[in-house]
Amino acid sequence: MLTLNATTQLKDIAYLPEETLSIILEALITIDEAYGADMKAMGYGGIVVVLEDKDDLPDFTHLLAAYHLDLETMLPEFVHLVTCSNGQLYCHSLILNGSDFGIIVLSPLEITPGSLMRHLHH
Structure with a gap:
C-alpha cells in the first residue's frame, strides 16, 4: 500500500498507469x-492511498x-471506475473524515474492497 501526501x-x-x-x-x-504544508502537518487536508495487491x-x-x-460501514462520497489506456481498470474513491480530511483511494478493480464496490458508479 502506498500512502502519498505530497507531489x-x-x-x-x-x-x-497514466490515468491514475x-x-x-x-x-x-x-x-x-x-x-x-503547515495544515497537513496538523492533520488537515488528506492523503492518497494506492492499493496494489490483496496483501x-x-x-x-x-x-x-x-x-x-x-x-x-463507511459511506464513500464517490466510487468511480477508471479505464486506463493499458486496459487496466481501477476504482477511484473518496472517503471523507469530517469536513477537513479526505482519503482518496485508487485500487485495481479486482482487489477493490466489496464495501467500495457496492457504491461504484459506472
Missing part, C-alpha cells in the same frame, strides 16, 4: 493549495481505523 512523491510511483497518476497529481495539488487490504483497514473509519 514530490510522484517520482516514486511513475510506474502506475493524473488523478493522484490533481488530488495532491488540491490538498497542497487548499491546506498547505494491502489489512493495512488499509488499519489505516482507516486510525481515522475512526470502518471499511465495512
Whole structure:
C-alpha cells in the first residue's frame, strides 16, 4: 500500500498507469493549495492511498481505523471506475473524515474492497 501526501512523491510511483497518476497529481495539488504544508502537518487536508495487491487490504483497514473509519460501514462520497489506456481498470474513491480530511483511494478493480464496490458508479 502506498500512502502519498505530497507531489514530490510522484517520482516514486511513475510506474502506475497514466490515468491514475493524473488523478493522484490533481488530488495532491488540491490538498497542497487548499491546506498547505503547515495544515497537513496538523492533520488537515488528506492523503492518497494506492492499493496494489490483496496483501494491502489489512493495512488499509488499519489505516482507516486510525481515522475512526470502518471499511465495512463507511459511506464513500464517490466510487468511480477508471479505464486506463493499458486496459487496466481501477476504482477511484473518496472517503471523507469530517469536513477537513479526505482519503482518496485508487485500487485495481479486482482487489477493490466489496464495501467500495457496492457504491461504484459506472
